[in-house]
Amino acid sequence: MIDYIPFHKPTITEDEVNEIVEAVRSGWWTMGPKVVKFEKEFNSYIGSKFSVAASSWTAAAHLALEAINLVADDEVIVPAITFTSTAEIVCYFAAKPVIVDVDKQSFNIDPKKIEEAISDKTKAVIPVHYGGYPCDMDEIGELARQFNLKIIEDAAHSLPAFYKNKMIGTIGDATCFSFYATKTLAAGEGGMICTSKQEIADRCSIMRLHGISHDSWKRYSAEGSWYYEVVAPGFKYNFDDIHAALALAQLKKIDIMNQQRREIFEKYNAGFASNELIFLREHKIDRTSSHHLYPVLLDVDNLTISRSRFIDELKDLGIGTSVHFIPLYRHPYYKNKFNLEEKNFPVSEFIYNRIITLPIWPSMNDNQIERVISAVNALTRKYKR
């Protein structure tokens, strides 16, 4: 029986265990000192002006859209290849997610498609740095200036990533991160809003806890009091000290984990370089990916098996893979609600029909990396048309 190489495996050391035990023993289990400490350390790691923690990316981005005053009938441009969260948060406002095609080389939102989709109702764009590889932020920034749009970045994959020496988290009006179990910084659940705008940070931090005016979480501590004021009908979206304990431990080693991902990325690139049935996406030198995902496109036109069979065969060889993502316009809700047709998203269709995401997690060893490379290469050889 060969060892199964899972698609994802969290990096756990005694740090996580010790931090969690400390949080549990402290008796402070909801938002408290560890959340504050994590916000501070995250903020200085990113080099952001403000960082506001929330219970998930979805919560964080919902707060960010509320803070830029998104209202019903507004439009927000999102890429077709992303997780449903990116678009569902727009629907929360009875606003319209305008789904556009992606770029064939980067798999990211195509600035030309953004421009074509802009209308009088467009209020914002949500670029998704797919797999952690940064979008064309100069081009998107230029459109935002020209058409007065807000940029809310979906950085669920992008810790840490750089665009022209700027860290992702320091560019858009707000950038939202995810600390979901499978992300590059994993806390089980969690999210963060980074922004340079005081109004956005203030509004998010009030709205994440019931619309209660500032620092109300302190009301049960020695320096607090029983009095608080509700200034808006907010949400229950706060982060908590138990998850923040895991997040603090993970943040300490984020650069090491990133370096490990980069090494796997480079080994994969070398391993697939001479396989003409595998297409790898571009990696421009002006930007650095977090390498959250390692996507490859199979040349299915020159293979005798489908992508889905390819995934099954890899599984039989003990390798877990995935597909990121089923494009938004293929899901019944978006398809029916917004009358979307596959033929209007030719690039996303091309990618979706060919893509496989391979395992890339920090503690993969050389033997496991080598097994993934030789399995993929052996299968393309075996099923070459």
Ligand SMILES: *Cc1c(COP(=O)(O)O)cnc(C)c1O
């Ligand atoms: C995981 C993910 C999200 C949602 O993150 P949560 O923290 O689970 O809410 C949003 N966007 C993308 C691209 C994701 O992969």
